[in-house]
Amino acid sequence: MQSKNRVLKEAKVAEIREKMEKAQGIILSEYQGLTVEQDTELRKKLREAGVEYRVYKNTLVTLAAKELGIEGLEKHLQGPVSIAFGYEDPTAPARVLADFAKSNKKLELKAGYVQGVVYDTAQVKELAAIPPRDVLIAKLLGSFKAPLSNLAYLLNAIAEKKQGEVAE
Structure with missing residues (x-):
């Protein structure tokens, strides 16, 4: 019999995988150092743009990415990482996060996954300009x-x- 913890982790991996499959654009960012007010403001802006913003354990995101055959994302899953899922507009998460990062230096763009391609930090910033x-x-x-x-x-x-x- 599987442990309760393993069942919960498998359910969480399935949830992440489902979001990753559905999303047209996924942006990873490092949020450490943001105040509660800044985080609330960021979440509000992302919500207004139709972007879902979540924080998951990196190991669970790595497992979900592997199940989907996404390679190259795991090297960016180091430290505290948040994930922005854009379901309608693939560049919306990058645009909102990059705009927010201009005035909040604690937020750092790490990587992205848009329509089957993994992007590094510089490329995510280019995506944000679209x-x-x-x-x-x-x-x-x-x-x-x-x-x-x-x-x-x-x-x-x-x-x-x-x-x-x-x-x-």
Whole structure:
């Protein structure tokens, strides 16, 4: 018969694995030294961005990552590590954590796992610079709209010119 402790650990590993599978973006950060107020503020910002923020035992996260075939994340699971799971926007956890780290030097980005790729600290900071999905879509649509607007303006000017010539 399995010990109660082992059953609890297996359940926790399954929970972590499920979150990791569901998440489009996962960011690891070191939070040691944050005050309660700073941690509360960080959690609020992450919640507003649709990001789940948790602290698990590193060994359990390592087991869950191995079960999912994620390699390279375990070397970043040293010391007190928090995990931010982004379910909607893969870059949201990196963006919120990096922004918060600018004014709170105790928070350090460690690594990330986004859409099947493990990223180091520098790459996570680059991910943080990517605008949210809706902003990217708006920019794309804007770049489509500008040439179409110019074409419509040109066609309208040609039509008005021809009407002016017919009227003469």
